[in-house]
Amino acid sequence: MVADETALDLHDIQAGVLRPRPTPYAATYILFRIDDPVAGRHMIGRLAEVVSPAAGSEAAIDRAVSVALTFAGLKALGVPQASLDSFAWEFQQGMVARASALGDVGESAPDHWEKPLGTADVHVVLVVTARDQAMLEAALDRVRPAFEQLAGVVPIWRQDCHALPNEKEPFGFRDGISHPGVEGSGIPGSNPLEAPLKAGEFVLGYRDEMGGFPPMPEPAALGRNGTYVVFRKLHQRVAEFRRFLKASAADAAEEEWIAAKMMGRWRSGAPLALCPLHDDPELGADASRSNTFLFQKDDPVGYATPRGSHCRRMNPRDTPVAGEVRLHRMIRRGTAYGPLLPEGVLEDDGKDRGLMFAFVGSHLKRQFEFVQSEWINDGVFLGLENARDPVTGSPDGDGSFSIPRKPIPKRLRGLSRFVVTRGGEYCFMPSLTALRWLAAPEG
Template sequence: MSDLPHADIQGFILRTYAMPVLRVFALKITQVEAARRFLGKLVNGESEPQLATATDWTVKPQYCLNVGLTYTGLAALELPASSLASFPEEFAAGAPARADRVSDTGESSPDHWKGQLASADLHILLFLFAETEDILEEITDQLRTGYSSHDAMAELSVHEGRSLSGNAAHFGYRDGFAQPTIDGGLPPLMPDVLPKAPAGEFLLGYPSQYSDFTYPVPTPAELGRNGSFVAFRILAQDCHGFERFLTEAARQTGLDRELIAAKLCGRWRNGVPLSLSPDSADECILLEQRNSFDYVPSDSAPDAFDDRRGYRCPLGSHIRRMNPRNSRVAGNSGLKHRIIRRGLPYGPPYDPANPDDGIERGLLGLFIGVSLKDQFEFLMSDWGNRGNLAPGLRDTRDPIIGDNSRPGATFLIPIEGQKRPVELAGLSSFVICRGAAYCFLPSATAIHYISTLPATSSTPGVITTTI
């Protein structure tokens, strides 16, 4: 298809910013007209700060600002009832009400979420990415001046993300691979050998990958078209527990602990996929080559090793569950349910010499797609926390992000020439959800539309939903 209207689309849908600093503001609308004016100024092309769109960069900006609106936020902005009714059921229900579907139970349940993220008062998330700490503080001051003006919004909480050395996540794996290439969009930082994803998988108003199907666009069109949805999640990582598990699994099986770490993820910690290098973390495989693989020979990778049994990369590994590529999986849907991932770690690097420092660390994650239900929720439930992705997984779950709190949770490593896989016992939930929100990502046109709605009451009322 021809190029998308980049100037109307929020930038982080189509582009990786690669900025080292992130601050997320959780806000409550307290004065409707003032809140609308604040949002309108973000897209007026005049005063700073401005919404970051997907317009081509001639010079990389010093910051990028994006906006997410919850369903209760749209209601608090007093959108017409017909518009509110046109949004998908899962978005209207919100992340707390859908927690069970994505295994946010036990320690991950909304009862334990922080920053008032489980509250119906959560209306807006502002995502501020910056190149430096000084720029972050400068734009933060401007934002706070703007949303506190005329009591437009109250700050519920603020959440900080910072990049780690080597673009790593807290478990030590290099991150940032395997982003889909969107037809009509911008090229990803890492080349992707898989077919381009239709724009309608990530933007409302365009054909999806399903024949003759386009996801419904919230009405009116100027509100819904070119928008998307995001699941924002604060994911605490138990680094000490993860490293302890690797050591114990190596002791029990005789396998190298770094090989076990690679089998759990599907990549060595430097990002080299097992599919390309099953025996070592081969640094000779260049960064730009570390996403050029498949699990079976395919049009995307005709020379790929046929790993249908998972001898190189286990079927239940994290990256194979989240993106099976051309693997044969239930419903022949390996190339469906793709998702855009953004975010940054939070908390200081893990220090093995001081493993019990009592400091929380993890990921501020943004998971973007046109359907929260068919993309994010499907990945977390059907593929991440059930064994029905492919035959032979039994009742296992994603070994890294899955809910492995139940007794007897295991991970299976198939070994060529052996009838039975190596079974790793002693798994636990290494990732705990500490907060989540479902947000609509409106286009620049939609934000302008909201800002120019007819004047209504000044103070938003109590919002209820029966969904």
């Protein structure tokens, strides 16, 4: 039996699946190891009482609590083998086993990850977000009784994050602009030119863009209204990125132009598709306009937005590519961590900074893994041979990026790895019903 095809059960789906986060906000990620299945089920049952549902107004999620589990975590809870076997194969393998396909090689390889990320000790991921630090602490005070003084459950890692009022990430670009609409959610997407996607692309138990139902963990009480979530800690080499821009440009104005061409947007968030010649901070700050555009219709060659730019790779929109773009759409969220490198500084200060990245979707392989391997770390789908994403790809000093212009394109060479994977996890974010199922002795 499947959920109603026309309306999402927002009271059963976690807010972390569908609800955009407030702006600005503070957040924290806490990882847990379960040493005793009974204690683990007690914790999951307590968390089920404080997890935020997707239903309600924006004000209702000023403070949101989300819970996800790794495959090792489900096993640690004592989930029956038949249920474990029903999860997606990629999820069962885990991110470490998928590292090569994801481009997590060299410095980004799991051998270099920040422990305990990527280890069998990571069982539960707790994410708490709030509009400011004071509200975050209040939300944590409400959550702590779920795990504190509970023998057999051990917090093993924490990462505090933030979204600044200007919504900029460490490289200096406004982030979190583009997100798809989900049919039946009542939550609009950021691009009115893009029809809402079928709910099954992001929530299990509903029809997806293929017209069928994504494979769902069994029993239905465990799988329905849940989804897969990918968490990744991505360290950003801000000083190196700045040095590359300076070495590639004749002056500061050209540095900004090159940065915009690599990203597909100016640092303000204004898209090159709408203002290709100069930045427009007012446009960049206007959520009603900053994502309302297509690529192929007005810019097939990429004179405004290069076909190989980060934004055009992550969401080609109407650009003709191999396959169907809507089959690879994702809900993506990035939360900055660490102190910003002061403006103008070109030498690394040794401090850790970057993004905690989250992907939400029903299909790990054809959404997250496809985009990472085929669109980020390859260029064949856009006719760019093996050119990688100029910002988040994984070249090691031998990358290149071409900026179309007349009469001669500008070609950048010597791109290095500006973003290094520091760790990550494949998780399952259960529904509220499933959390209670997992807390039950027979769960």
